[in-house]
Amino acid sequence: MAVYRCPKCEHVVMKNAKRCINCGLYFDLDHEPVLTEGNIDSTEFSQNEKRKLVIFSIVAGIVILALFVIYFLNKNEILKIYGLK
Numbered sequence: 001m002a003v004y005r006c007p008k009c010e011h012v013v014m015k016n017a018k019r020c021i022n023c024g025l026y027f028d029l030d031h032e033p034v035l036t037e038g039n040i041d042s043t044e045f046s047q048n049e050k051r052k053l054v055i056f057s058i059v060a061g062i063v064i065l066a067l068f069v070i071y072f073l074n075k076n077e078i079l080k081i082y083g084l085k
Contacts, residue, residue, distance in 0.1 A: 002014075003015060006020040006023060007025070008025045009022050
């Protein structure tokens, strides 16, 4: 049985396969990839997704920084109460 590699993910695919079982890329009768809405740059993030990821990263960083600041301020206050600082 003849096999070949998917041009998108390099997964081994049977010669009579209509699509790659790994990435889902569809093939025509000549085993060339068929570009559809579902498989064009499916691994790329859209501009909106990138923007959301950047905003989430910034907010997460600010929250983590705030938690560290609060922790160390409280730690210093506790040390002052017990006269250790």
